[in-house]
Amino acid sequence: MSGPKRIGIAGAGSIAFGTAALLADRGHDPMLWSPSGAGTAALDGAPLTATGAVEARFAPRIAGSAAQLAAENDVLLIALPAYGHKMVLDALAPHVRAGQHVIISSHASLGAVYLAQALAARGVAAPITAWGTTVVTGRRQDGAAVQVNTLRARVDSCTVPESETESALTLCRDLFGDRFQPRDGLLAISLSNLNPQNHMGIALGNITRMERGEVWSQGQNVTPKVGRLLEQLDLERLAIAEALGLEVKTIFEHFHLSFHVPVASISEMNQQMHARGNGGTGPATADSRYVTEDVPYGLHLTAVLGRLAGRTATLHEAGIAIFSAMYGRDFASENALLAALRLDRFTLEDLQRAARTGLLRAAPHPVS
Numbered sequence: 456m457s458g459p460k461r462i463g464i465a466g467a468g469s470i471a472f473g474t475a476a477l478l479a480d481r482g483h484d485p486m487l488w489s490p491s492g493a494g495t496a497a498l499d500g501a502p503l504t505a506t507g508a509v510e511a512r513f514a515p516r517i518a519g520s521a522a523q524l525a526a527e528n529d530v531l532l533i534a535l536p537a538y539g540h541k542m543v544l545d546a547l548a549p550h551v552r553a554g555q556h557v558i559i560s561s562h563a564s565l566g567a568v569y570l571a572q573a574l575a576a577r578g579v580a581a582p583i584t585a586w587g588t589t590v591v592t593g594r595r596q597d598g599a600a601v602q603v604n605t606l607r608a609r610v611d612s613c614t615v616p617e618s619e620t621e622s623a624l625t626l627c628r629d630l631f632g633d634r635f636q637p638r639d640g641l642l643a644i645s646l647s648n649l650n651p652q653n654h655m656g657i658a659l660g661n662i663t664r665m666e667r668g669e670v671w672s673q674g675q676n677v678t679p680k681v682g683r684l685l686e687q688l689d690l691e692r693l694a695i696a697e698a699l700g701l702e703v704k705t706i707f708e709h710f711h712l713s714f715h716v717p718v719a720s721i722s723e724m725n726q727q728m729h730a731r732g733n734g735g736t737g738p739a740t741a742d743s744r745y746v747t748e749d750v751p752y753g754l755h756l757t758a759v760l761g762r763l764a765g766r767t768a769t770l771h772e773a774g775i776a777i778f779s780a781m782y783g784r785d786f787a788s789e790n791a792l793l794a795a796l797r798l799d800r801f802t803l804e805d806l807q808r809a810a811r812t813g814l815l816r817a818a819p820h821p822v823s
């Protein structure tokens with residue numbers, strides 16, 4: 456380990472609190488920035504208290520603005536739902552320093568490209584690391600407390616530009632421990648986030664519980680039929696990855712490495728998690744990021760990649776249509792990151808290049 460580091464975390468929800476606790480426990484110095492101020496209000500006079508897979512009690516530094524967060528930290532970490540990413544990246548981009556490392560946890564919808572382009576417009580180059588998920592899972596509790604449900608054994612990771620991969624891995628291991636699986640660029644990371652497909656099956660199977668505000672066990676309600684749907688959704692994701700020549704983990708490896716249960720059917724693995732007390736609690740509202748984040752920022756990108764790769768993701772496409780019908784919204788059009796990148800102007804080859812460089816530019820047409 457190369458000494459304590461100052462980490463500025465954008466976000467003050469479950470993952471921001473849990474990740475800050477892990478960092479503090481490992482001897483680092485986290486600072487939290489709540490975009491509205493609401494997320495850090497409870498820390499005024501009370502320590503952050505983490506229980507579960509990480510146990511910690513400490514007073515994190517609090518930032519009053521994105522500018523302060525960037526100025527007073529060595530490394531930045533984005534830890535909030537994807538529907539807040541564009542706003543937060545826009546707020547941070549003017550203040551990121553050359554070479555200042557930014558980690559996105561979890562990465563969604565080419566957010567790393569959006570940030571790299573904003574920095575390039577200022578003439579600033581900084582390594583950006585995208586994780587397929589989070590190092591911890593958890594839920595904020597009342598006050599300044601967070602329950603950390605699990606510490607993942609493996610997190611898929613890539614860095615743009617790819618020349619920064621080794622130094623980024625060293626940094627991530629120093630900060631969070633030896634748990635990172637390098638993947639081949641941002642498209643692999645996009646296809647490594649299993650939340651969208653898993654949450655689609657879970658939310659479809661339990662939408663009335665969510666809408667009626669019930670308290671329900673998530674793991675227990677991955678019943679055999681919901682589990683089979685998740686397995687079938689996974690086959691679509693794996694087929695797209697294969698067509699693009701990318702290696703990603705399976706849903707079985709995901710549950711095994713994240714929740715430490717032996718490999719079985721997805722329903723059986725979830726029942727084991729429930730029995731061990733880390734099956735989690737499902738959303739108690741239909742206004743849940745399982746839909747409002749994961750449909751526009753997750754399912755939509757997978758569907759786009761499926762079309763580009765010639766492997767139409769029929770179930771993913773159906774999920775977007777069904778949720779849009781249920782909610783009376785056009786979820787595909789809600790993706791602010793892909794809209795800002797104007798993704799439809801680019802070819803698959805342009806995306807594949809951007810997945811390694813961070814910069815999305817149309818290849819010049821060959822002169823004939």
Ligand SMILES: NC(=O)C1=CN([C@@H]2O[C@H](COP(=O)(O)OP(=O)(O)OC[C@H]3O[C@@H](n4cnc5c(N)ncnc54)[C@H](OP(=O)(O)O)[C@@H]3O)[C@@H](O)[C@H]2O)C=CC1
Pocket residue numbers: 465466467468469470471488489490491492493494495534535536537538539540542543560561588589591592593594595650744748
């Ligand atoms: N919790 C978990 O176990 C897991 C979470 N993830 C992913 O990690 C990410 C963070 O999740 P989690 O911490 O649980 O989410 P939370 O809902 O707990 O995040 C709350 C934070 O997000 C900020 N925020 C919410 N909406 C916006 C917005 N529109 N603009 C700006 N900021 C906003 C809030 O700001 P404010 O402080 O101003 O209120 C707050 O700081 C998500 O992408 C999620 O899918 C992945 C796997 C597991």
Ligand SMILES: CC(C)(CO)C(=O)C(=O)O
Pocket residue numbers: 592593650653735
């Ligand atoms: C609960 C868990 C860990 C699995 O669905 C999750 O991924 C989330 O809260 O986003």
